[in-house]
Amino acid sequence: MTINPDQPILFSPLHRLQWEEAQQKTVILYPEGMVELNQSSAEILKCCDGIRNLAQIVSELEQKFSTTGLTNDITAFLEVALQNGWINQH
Amino acid sequence: MAGSTNINITPPRWLLAELTYACPLQCPYCSNPVDYAKYPNELSTDDWKRVLGEARKMGAVQLGFSGGEPLTRKDLVELVKHARELGYYSNLITSGYGLTEEKIIQLKEAGLDHIQVSIQASTQELNDHIAGTASFHHKKEVAHLVKKHGYPMVLCVVIHRENIHQMPQILAMAEELGADYLELANTQYYGWAHTNRDLLLPTKEQFEQAEQIAQAFKEKVAGKMKIYYVVPDYYEDRPKACMNGWGTTFLTIAPDGVALPCHSARDLPGLDCPNVNDYSIQEIWQESKAFNFFRGFEWMKEPCRNCDEKEKDFGGCRCQAYLLTGDMYMADPVCSKSPEHAVIQQAVDSAKATASLASDEKPLVFRNSRNSKAMSSVVDTAV
Numbered sequence: 001m002t003i004n005p006d007q008p009i010l011f012s013p014l015h016r017l018q019w020e021e022a023q024q025k026t027v028i029l030y031p032e033g034m035v036e037l038n039q040s041s042a043e044i045l046k047c048c049d050g051i052r053n054l055a056q057i058v059s060e061l062e063q064k065f066s067t068t069g070l071t072n073d074i075t076a077f078l079e080v081a082l083q084n085g086w087i088n089q090h
Numbered sequence: 091m092a093g094s095t096n097i098n099i100t101p102p103r104w105l106l107a108e109l110t111y112a113c114p115l116q117c118p119y120c121s122n123p124v125d126y127a128k129y130p131n132e133l134s135t136d137d138w139k140r141v142l143g144e145a146r147k148m149g150a151v152q153l154g155f156s157g158g159e160p161l162t163r164k165d166l167v168e169l170v171k172h173a174r175e176l177g178y179y180s181n182l183i184t185s186g187y188g189l190t191e192e193k194i195i196q197l198k199e200a201g202l203d204h205i206q207v208s209i210q211a212s213t214q215e216l217n218d219h220i221a222g223t224a225s226f227h228h229k230k231e232v233a234h235l236v237k238k239h240g241y242p243m244v245l246c247v248v249i250h251r252e253n254i255h256q257m258p259q260i261l262a263m264a265e266e267l268g269a270d271y272l273e274l275a276n277t278q279y280y281g282w283a284h285t286n287r288d289l290l291l292p293t294k295e296q297f298e299q300a301e302q303i304a305q306a307f308k309e310k311v312a313g314k315m316k317i318y319y320v321v322p323d324y325y326e327d328r329p330k331a332c333m334n335g336w337g338t339t340f341l342t343i344a345p346d347g348v349a350l351p352c353h354s355a356r357d358l359p360g361l362d363c364p365n366v367n368d369y370s371i372q373e374i375w376q377e378s379k380a381f382n383f384f385r386g387f388e389w390m391k392e393p394c395r396n397c398d399e400k401e402k403d404f405g406g407c408r409c410q411a412y413l414l415t416g417d418m419y420m421a422d423p424v425c426s427k428s429p430e431h432a433v434i435q436q437a438v439d440s441a442k443a444t445a446s447l448a449s450d451e452k453p454l455v456f457r458n459s460r461n462s463k464a465m466s467s468v469v470d471t472a473v
Binding site: 001013014016018020023027029030031032033034071083085 | 103147148149151152154177179181203204206240241244270271312316318325
């Protein structure tokens with residue numbers, strides 16, 4: 001499964017993204033399961049609002065963290081996210 | 091003496107709230123204790139709210155509302171609402187019996203995240219026989235309504251000798267119902283399932299065939315449906331990493347408020363499992379004898395003590411060791427390194443011999459109050 005660069009990316013409504021105070025981590029919650037995220041993964045998923053596409057997410061995060069060259073890392077992570085059903089594109 | 095000092099105690103992540111032992115179904119593999127009739131008391135709404143709050147504060151985030159049938163609790167919507175306010179991800183683990191569209195909407199509005207519906211078989215006849223209650227068509231209807239109202243839909247089918255041959259039809263049914271997750275739970279032989287083991291345990295050949303079919307299906311539906319396959323541990327070489335390690339992750343609260351490191355733990359001798367009426371969740375988790383009993387590795391006997399896999403499976407399940415060998419410190423006899431491993435083959439042989447008997451020679455013992463009272467020698471329990 002690969003990311004379609006033109007389509008907006010939506011965090012799956014069948015999952016929940018939540019900051020966990022006790023763990024000091026953002027986690028993905030789903031039926032009987034939980035995935036702990038590192039900070040960069042959490043930042044990427046927070047941008048998956050069903051409006052922005054890949055390029056817009058990259059540009060948003062590069063701006064936010066005053067850096068460049070994030071395209072490959074973000075694409076790779078989003079492909080993992082897509083395979084796991086954490087995000088979708090319709 | 092089990093238990094040990096200097097163990098790094100991790101906080102609970104999973105809270106299983108067994109709201110009640112009441113259930114309209116009578117499944118003969120129920121994981122509730124066979125003597126549940128001895129424990130008719132149920133925690134009040136306020137007690138549950140306090141328990142949810144205390145466990146959440148420690149870091150619990152996954153919450154299962156279970157039972158018995160949790161829908162029989164009149165305060166379920168209120169508890170779901172409270173759980174959502176606390177930030178739990180709440181799972182309703184239900185037979186679907188008595189679940190109406192109105193209730194599904196109410197629960198959604200209260201903040202319930204997911205509903206897991208159990209179906210006993212792919213045909214009405216077998217489903218209703220196993221459940222001991224006519225429920226097949228309603229369950230399928232409930233599965234549709236769960237989807238319709240935007241919940242992730244988890245279908246749970248407990249697998250045993252009476253339905254294992256239906257594996258292809260069970261998978262087709264899950265697909266037709268649009269399940270997002272399918273839990274194929276090979277029966278774990280505790281509680282009522284242990285009582286009925288001779289009648290429920292399939293042969294190794296049956297297991298292997300069913301597993302192969304499930305595996306092929308898993309590949310076919312990859313990306314659309316996730317399959318949780320609960321391993322049939324009697325046919326494994328190594329035990330399951332039970333509860334992800336004792337007192338590390340899971341906290342079960344029984345209907346009467348007894349806190350358990352594993353839902354069968356109240357059967358273990360000498361643990362003195364604490365009650366939430368007497369202690370806070372923090373005291374229970376960190377200080378109680380029961381939760382410290384099998385933490386770490388100090389309690390282990392050989393061959394576990396010096397086994398290079400002990401950190402992977404923690405010696406397996408304490409309840410299974412006790413149930414099958416009478417010694418809760420023993421290696422889980424499922425492990426081929428266990429000196430008691432032969433009891434597994436004996437169980438398999440005994441089940442195989444029973445399969446050739448006529449059904450009235452050794453009938454299933456259904457899970458209901460009458461049978462529970464008989465098995466717990468309780469003459470009369472006020473409910």
